[in-house]
Amino acid sequence: MALLKLATVMTVVLFLTAGCGFTGGDGDRVLGGDGSTARNLVQRDLDQLARSKVRVSTTSDDRYQSRFVEIFGGTTGQDVRAYIDQRIQHFFGEADLRGAYVTPNPVNTGYSQNLFHQETVQAVRGASNIGMGIWFQGLIDRNVITLHVPSTGQSLRVESPRAGIMEVGPGYRYSTVSNDGLEFVIPTEYRQAILVHEARHSDCTGGTTEAALEIARNATDIRQFAETYPRLSCGHMHVFCPSWHKFAGLAACDKNPWGAYAIEHVYAGAVASADGDYITYKMMQYVRNDTASRLLYVNEGPSGSFDISRLLDLEFGRPNMTTSGVVAE
Amino acid sequence: MSLRLLLFILAAVMVMIWMVKPHRESTTQATPSSIEVPVADSPPRDRTVASVRAPARSSPPPSPTPLAQAPSPPIREGMPKLDEIREEIARDPHSPPLSGLRFTIMIAQRMQKAQGSEEESRKLFAEVEDCARNEDPASSVPSLQAVCLQTAREIVERYPGLQNRFDEMMAKAEPEAAAIAREVR
Numbered sequence: 396m397a398l399l400k401l402a403t404v405m406t407v408v409l410f411l412t413a414g415c416g417f418t419g420g421d422g423d424r425v426l427g428g429d430g431s432t433a434r435n436l437v438q439r440d441l442d443q444l445a446r447s448k449v450r451v452s453t454t455s456d457d458r459y460q461s462r463f464v465e466i467f468g469g470t471t472g473q474d475v476r477a478y479i480d481q482r483i484q485h486f487f488g489e490a491d492l493r494g495a496y497v498t499p500n501p502v503n504t505g506y507s508q509n510l511f512h513q514e515t516v517q518a519v520r521g522a523s524n525i526g527m528g529i530w531f532q533g534l535i536d537r538n539v540i541t542l543h544v545p546s547t548g549q550s551l552r553v554e555s556p557r558a559g560i561m562e563v564g565p566g567y568r569y570s571t572v573s574n575d576g577l578e579f580v581i582p583t584e585y586r587q588a589i590l591v592h593e594a595r596h597s598d599c600t601g602g603t604t605e606a607a608l609e610i611a612r613n614a615t616d617i618r619q620f621a622e623t624y625p626r627l628s629c630g631h632m633h634v635f636c637p638s639w640h641k642f643a644g645l646a647a648c649d650k651n652p653w654g655a656y657a658i659e660h661v662y663a664g665a666v667a668s669a670d671g672d673y674i675t676y677k678m679m680q681y682v683r684n685d686t687a688s689r690l691l692y693v694n695e696g697p698s699g700s701f702d703i704s705r706l707l708d709l710e711f712g713r714p715n716m717t718t719s720g721v722v723a724e
Numbered sequence: 725m726s727l728r729l730l731l732f733i734l735a736a737v738m739v740m741i742w743m744v745k746p747h748r749e750s751t752t753q754a755t756p757s758s759i760e761v762p763v764a765d766s767p768p769r770d771r772t773v774a775s776v777r778a779p780a781r782s783s784p785p786p787s788p789t790p791l792a793q794a795p796s797p798p799i800r801e802g803m804p805k806l807d808e809i810r811e812e813i814a815r816d817p818h819s820p821p822l823s824g825l826r827f828t829i830m831i832a833q834r835m836q837k838a839q840g841s842e843e844e845s846r847k848l849f850a851e852v853e854d855c856a857r858n859e860d861p862a863s864s865v866p867s868l869q870a871v872c873l874q875t876a877r878e879i880v881e882r883y884p885g886l887q888n889r890f891d892e893m894m895a896k897a898e899p900e901a902a903a904i905a906r907e908v909r
Contacts, residue, residue, distance in 0.1 A: 456909070523818060566816050571826055579829050589819050633817060641806055641865060641900075647817040655818070664908075677832035678825060680874060683908045684867035685820040688900065701903035 433488040433563040440583050440590065441479065444472035449584055451665045458707040459664035466658055466714050475662070478716075479590050482597035483524070484559035485551065487544065492562060495544045497529060502536045504612055522567050522589050524596040526560030527630045529553045534603065534721065535611050556599035556630060556718055582675040584666050588682055591662045595655040599629035602719030621646070629719070631655050636689070639696040648689045652711035660686040660703075799851040799872070802830050805863045824868055831875050838879075845879050849886055852876045858898040869901035870908065877905070 443449065451463050451470040460470070467474040487495075525542075530553045533540040542551045542560060551560060567589060570580045603626040614620035621627075621634045628651045636648040649656045663682040667675075687703050688694060692711065694701045705711065804823040812821035831852070838844035856872040858864060873893060880890045894902050 564816070566819060566822065568822075571822055571829075579826075581825070585820075585825070592818055642810060642813055645810060645813050645817060647813045673836065674829065674832045677828050677835075677871070677875075680908065681824055681828040681867065681871055682820050684870045684874075684904050685824065687904055687908060688867045694900070697899065701900055701907065703907040 432569075433565070433567055434486050434491075436567065436569055436586070437486050437563055437590070440586050441476060443583050444476035444479070444587060447472040449475065449587060449666050452667060455665050455667055456707075458704075459661055459667075462661045462707060462714065463665035466661060466716060475587065475591065479594045482557055482559055482594035483526075483561045483590070485526070485549075486561050486563050487547075489562065489564050491544060491546045494546060495542065497540050497542050499536075499538060499540070501532045501540065502538075502612075504535055504614070522564060522593050523562050524560070524593045525562050526553055526558035527556055527596045529560070530556050530558055531611075531630055534608055556720065557597045559597055561593055582672065582678060584663075584675055585678050585682065588659050588662050588679070592655045592659040595631050595658045598631060598716065598718045599720060600631065600653075600715050600717060601626065601628050602722035603629040604722060604724050606724060608721070617646075627651050628654070634691070637691070637696070640691075640694075642689070648691050650691050652690075652692055652706060653714040654690075656686040656689045657706060658714070660690070661707075797830070799831060799834065799848075800855045802827055803855050803868055804865065806865050807863070809865050809868075824865070827868055828871050831871060835875060835878065842883060845883060846886070849876055849879045849883075849889070852879075853889065853893055856893050856897050856901065858896060858901070861898055864898055864901070866898055866900040866904055869898055870904035873897055873901060873905035874908070 449472040451460050453460075464470060467478045529540050529542055533553060539552060539554050542553060543549070544551070551558065553560070567586060568581065570578050572578055607624060607626040607629075610623050610625065611620055614623060618635060621632070624632075627634065631649070631651070631654040633646045633654075633656075634648050634650045635644060635646050636642040640648065642648065660683055663679040663686065667679040667683070687701075690703070690706065693703050693705050804821070804827055808823055809821045812823060834848050834851075838848045852872040852875045856869050856876065858869070876886075876890050876893055880886045894905065897905070
């Protein structure tokens, strides 16, 4: 097989969570074009940030406000927009990626082999950062992979963790039907939290090393990779939740501080009571509950403690928002 | 005589317009212009939009009419089971599960409906008390039970007489749910 279907590579991001140095295409943000509703919705959400419709609530917990500033560099939606712009430049709807492929064909390692098996799983994803996944596969392969998207006529050479290519799936939605059968328009903050999460995956914080990549190359499967790969903060990859966790066996937990769930948690906590909108507040409260429950470094399980304050009070240090690539040991 | 009648009608119409105007503004707020941007698998457009811009947390006003007329399913019945949540996470590990979001919307709407009525608030308290009860740990979802506990705490802030029951709720809840509720305010 000369070309690897993108669906295979996209599954990488089910496991990875990863930053801006895109070197291909025309450098424009890929929005609009074919009128994809998903991309239009992303554009709307980004515009709302740019207009600072969202900002840190002065009534939220001081710690959330402080961490928000450290992460986004300010208190306004424009700051959040800049954070996202730095990390994601290309948004593709599901339809855009039909027929997409990568070259050269990725090396079939234990890591990627496992991903082949997941090809049949047609995920209804809200969003995923496929740029990071493709870049990391390129590191494993000692190669630079190019993503070809025939529907938009683009070829994106992925040379950086911040290539910033994101798939926006049908789960990224405008509304949902509540349990009593009424359509409810989802507040934009909820979707922006997803963008904030995905953007964090574009940060290769602390970099990776050749030795670490060798471990990745030798991993027999994705689980072994997750258990042995020592540089999970590069791409802020999720790990499989442990046996005691309600999400046991799912790659839906974070082992290292200030990963994508933590950044999303802070975002939700800081804007939660913005505009005094009660339903938005409750939704973001749920987002905080959900993301907090996935932080293994503050959630020690049934016999341990659960203390999100440890993160907010900087027991694990301040969030490092930088990115890198392959570094020396 | 007919001129006075005409003036009376005109004045009445103006008063009616004046009375209706704030409601119209509110409706506009509740239905953003972006309503023209449904996603591919959105429900049919002709469904009732229950609410978009909800009231302030501190004093939620009465719910909009369509919501007030809608039947309220018991909260416990609307609570997604762990299997459902796990299935959603397996498909999309990067987003909070939508079924959990829907459940949260239901509770938030009930809070709005109960606003200002001690009787309704107490009924709601009993329901969130029920959903926070850790009867089936194998199928419970701590982040959702925590929403019930957090909602109960909001009710207690208005009706402190329920404090003891809330303390009892926290003590009997799944430890992780109670811990999340304590930590996330």
